[in-house]
Amino acid sequence: MGEQITGAQSLVKSLELVGVEVMFGIPGGAILPAYDPIFDSKIRHILVRHEQGAGHAATGYAQVTGKVGVCIATSGPGATNLVTPLADAQMDSVPIVAITGQVPGPAIGTDAFQEADIRGVTMPITKHNYLITNPDDIPRAIAEAFYIAGSGRPGPVLVDIAKDALQRMTEFKYPQSVSLLGYKPQTEPDSQSIRDAAALIAQSKKPVFYVGGGVIKANASAELIKLAELVGAPVVTTLMARGAFPDSHAQNLGMPGMHGTVAAVTSLQKADLLITLGARFDDRVTGKLSSFAVNAKVIHADIDPAEIGKNRYADVAIIGDLKESIRALIPAVDAELKKSKPDLETWWRQMNSLRSTYPLGYNEPDDGSVSPQYVIERIGAITGPDAIYVAGVGQHQMWASQFIKYEKPRTWLNSGGLGTMGYAVPAAMGAKVGAPKTPVWAIDGDGCFQMTNQELVTCSLNNIPIKVAIINNESLGMVRQWQSLFYQGRYSNTDLHSKRVPDFAKLAEAMGCVGLRCESKGDVDRIIKEANAINDAPVVVDFNVHRDAMVWPMVAAGTSNDEILIAREMAPDWDSQEL
Amino acid sequence: MAQHTLSVLVENSPGVLARVAGLFARRGYNIDSLAVGPTENPTVSRMTIVLNLEGHALDQVSAQLFKLVNVIGIQEMKSGESYQRELLFVKVKKSNGNEAKIAEIASRFNGRVIDDGSSTVTIEAVGMPKDLEALLSQLKEFGLRELVQSGVIAIESGDVTLAERTLTETGVASSESHSQTEDYQN
Numbered sequence: 054m055g056e057q058i059t060g061a062q063s064l065v066k067s068l069e070l071v072g073v074e075v076m077f078g079i080p081g082g083a084i085l086p087a088y089d090p091i092f093d094s095k096i097r098h099i100l101v102r103h104e105q106g107a108g109h110a111a112t113g114y115a116q117v118t119g120k121v122g123v124c125i126a127t128s129g130p131g132a133t134n135l136v137t138p139l140a141d142a143q144m145d146s147v148p149i150v151a152i153t154g155q156v157p158g159p160a161i162g163t164d165a166f167q168e169a170d171i172r173g174v175t176m177p178i179t180k181h182n183y184l185i186t187n188p189d190d191i192p193r194a195i196a197e198a199f200y201i202a203g204s205g206r207p208g209p210v211l212v213d214i215a216k217d218a219l220q221r222m223t224e225f226k227y228p229q230s231v232s233l234l235g236y237k238p239q240t241e242p243d244s245q246s247i248r249d250a251a252a253l254i255a256q257s258k259k260p261v262f263y264v265g266g267g268v269i270k271a272n273a274s275a276e277l278i279k280l281a282e283l284v285g286a287p288v289v290t291t292l293m294a295r296g297a298f299p300d301s302h303a304q305n306l307g308m309p310g311m312h313g314t315v316a317a318v319t320s321l322q323k324a325d326l327l328i329t330l331g332a333r334f335d336d337r338v339t340g341k342l343s344s345f346a347v348n349a350k351v352i353h354a355d356i357d358p359a360e361i362g363k364n365r366y367a368d369v370a371i372i373g374d375l376k377e378s379i380r381a382l383i384p385a386v387d388a389e390l391k392k393s394k395p396d397l398e399t400w401w402r403q404m405n406s407l408r409s410t411y412p413l414g415y416n417e418p419d420d421g422s423v424s425p426q427y428v429i430e431r432i433g434a435i436t437g438p439d440a441i442y443v444a445g446v447g448q449h450q451m452w453a454s455q456f457i458k459y460e461k462p463r464t465w466l467n468s469g470g471l472g473t474m475g476y477a478v479p480a481a482m483g484a485k486v487g488a489p490k491t492p493v494w495a496i497d498g499d500g501c502f503q504m505t506n507q508e509l510v511t512c513s514l515n516n517i518p519i520k521v522a523i524i525n526n527e528s529l530g531m532v533r534q535w536q537s538l539f540y541q542g543r544y545s546n547t548d549l550h551s552k553r554v555p556d557f558a559k560l561a562e563a564m565g566c567v568g569l570r571c572e573s574k575g576d577v578d579r580i581i582k583e584a585n586a587i588n589d590a591p592v593v594v595d596f597n598v599h600r601d602a603m604v605w606p607m608v609a610a611g612t613s614n615d616e617i618l619i620a621r622e623m624a625p626d627w628d629s630q631e632l
Numbered sequence: 633m634a635q636h637t638l639s640v641l642v643e644n645s646p647g648v649l650a651r652v653a654g655l656f657a658r659r660g661y662n663i664d665s666l667a668v669g670p671t672e673n674p675t676v677s678r679m680t681i682v683l684n685l686e687g688h689a690l691d692q693v694s695a696q697l698f699k700l701v702n703v704i705g706i707q708e709m710k711s712g713e714s715y716q717r718e719l720l721f722v723k724v725k726k727s728n729g730n731e732a733k734i735a736e737i738a739s740r741f742n743g744r745v746i747d748d749g750s751s752t753v754t755i756e757a758v759g760m761p762k763d764l765e766a767l768l769s770q771l772k773e774f775g776l777r778e779l780v781q782s783g784v785i786a787i788e789s790g791d792v793t794l795a796e797r798t799l800t801e802t803g804v805a806s807s808e809s810h811s812q813t814e815d816y817q818n
């Protein structure tokens with residue numbers, strides 16, 4: 054018999070072997086045995102203040118590094134606090150592994166103290182999950198969990214381990230390799246689909262690259278730039294793909310969707326071919342599906358076969374890793390284009406006209422208050438495209454997507470699919486841990502900030518100097534905007550009074566951060582620079598901004614992209630456009 | 633809408649039925665019947681699922697099912713290329729000597745009486761779902777006291793086995809590709 058160790062030791066050894074550098078968590082009864090070997094491990098454990106923070110931190114770390122993020126919690130309430138970040142990671146295809154303690158095997162199913170069936174709870178919101186009751190199974194479960202989380206279409210995996218499995222002795226045997234009968238993601242695209250796609254591209258007179266977050270996950274930005282330049286077509290980058298293709302690139306029309314640019318939204322609507330790369334025809338992009346891009350054929354490249362045809366029929370489906378798929382497309386498209394190259398000049402004239410007539414913009418408030426868009430724009434301009442920007446959910450998120458210019462992948466993090474308020478502060482913490490030398494700005498709402506700001510304590514105590522811009526419009530702004538537009542300005546329960554309470558600067562100071570406040574436009578640049586100069590503590594800036602600013606353009610929920618408005622009751626002047 | 637029968641090989645691991653059932657519930661697919669049982673391989677179970685769906689929706693169901701890590705392979709069982717059977721037990725009300733008539737109807741559908749009680753006759757029958765439906769509609773006039781059905785199970789005709797199709801090294805289906813629903817295999 055080999056050396057006998059506890060299940061807990063086996064867990065920590067397995068985590069070390071799989072390459073974990075850092076994990077975010079909080080101990081408790083059922084996971085306590087694991088915390089003893091964690092005490093001696095070279096893995097950095099960051100003690101958070103709420104398990105939700107641990108989950109989003111793991112996500113932020115994963116989104117910035119491309120590695121699997123790890124969070125750890127105890128049974129019952131510890132585990133259920135992970136539900137939101139797990140659902141968030143599932144929606145945005147982020148590779149994280151959650152380790153939870155469970156009540157001892159014999160107590161499972163008895164409604165024991167702090168028992169929650171977290172495997173059952175998280176089945177629909179994880180890529181896969183495990184309940185381990187035998188210590189011998191721990192190394193294999195960990196190896197599989199990391200493999201599943203990080204391969205194919207990435208996603209969250211939960212490993213729930215009974216307390217007695219952590220305590221009992223086991224012979225440590227780490228699997229040589231992982232092979233799962235039912236999980237073998239197809240990474241290499243089928244050559245016929247590549248040829249079919251190339252043929253369609255070479256026939257198209259109005260092609261558009263519809264680029265989604267999958268391009269970032271596949272680290273395929275360089276390949277995308279090559280292919281896009283070869284074809285010469287317009288490129289739109291979804292909310293999850295900001296940075297996948299440089300904003301400064303002449304072919305980039307910006308973001309499509311509910312708050313996309315007129316040019317990006319219209320390009321999809323009028324296209325005769327969508328070259329869809331790692332995107333999923335989400336309702337926030339398509340608007341009313343039946344009126345979305347009605348004249349377009351669709352090439353859909355994705356690693357997840359279940360995305361093909363889910364919302365929109367695909368004329369050509371390319372299943373595989375996007376990096377490999379785009380690499381294969383480049384020579385195939387090149388060969389086709391050498392035979393005949395369609396003239397995209399008319400198409401570009403139309404798109405350029407839209408782009409110059411309807412650029413993103415905003416009005417300065419007439420009451421002398423600071424416009425939120427201006428603050429966000431200045432943060433991006435002053436800090437530059439090498440920094441990482443992490444948004445909460447709401448108006449500030451849309452403005453951060455619109456008014457910060459992204460040049461590189463993995464510099465823009467947000468909760469796109471689930472739309473999780475409270476994501477920004479902990480995700481920024483995880484991002485900073487993953488990229489300690491890079492400035493990390495959380496662009497947060499005054500509402501969102503109040504959901505998870507306690508992780509600033511974690512940041513202070515663990516030397517994680519993130520910067521937080523609270524875009525304080527003293528309300529749940531995005532909801533207020535909908536109330537303005539669709540509920541006759543009846544502002545039911547959206548006023549947060551957050552210019553009175555809390556005092557964000559003092560709150561920040563109380564948590565060990567530098568707290569700053571900015572109330573006038575003239576101070577914006579100076580205060581941003583002041584915050585950028587502080588690198589030994591987290592900084593929170595309370596930017597008091599105009600409360601009635603709205604996010605434009607807008608395609609109202611459930612309506613067609615053709616109904617896009619550039620301001621209240623103001624459609625683009627379609628008659629003056631040749632489309 | 634048309635009925636489709638899917639055969640699904642799954643790893644015999646805890647929670648796999650919950651995963652499949654949960655998937656159907658949350659994506660809004662209705663199951664007409666579902667039968668699960670062991671196979672020739674102790675580590676693998678087989679589910680037979682009958683669904684009422686259009687072609688496109690069937691592709692989605694198959695693709696989503698195949699995404700489950702514990703699902704090894706899926707194949708549609710097409711009529712003409714497969715055998716499909718269901719088992720039923722039914723207790724029929726007895727009155728003024730109708731037993732012989734009940735037994736006679738059952739036998740016409742390859743069924744038989746397995747229990748003759750004081751107030752009911754219990755019939756067992758195995759058949760294609762539409763034959764069992766016909767049997768039931770004829771028995772209905774006597775009064776059905778209790779009905780149990782197993783759900784359909786199915787097997788492909790010929791020598792080919794689903795396990796061979798799905799557990800091969802290459803993971804590529806050996807037969808010609810089917811028109812609508814892709815067959816998902818590893």
Ligand SMILES: Cc1ncc(C[n+]2csc(CCOP(=O)(O)OP(=O)(O)O)c2C)c(N)n1
Nearest residue numbers: 447448449474498499500501528529530531
């Ligand atoms: C956890 C959670 N609860 C509720 C919502 C609904 N919601 C979406 S945006 C929003 C307002 C966000 O307010 P704030 O953080 O102040 O940002 P703003 O829109 O003002 O920029 C709310 C309540 C949500 N997305 N997430």
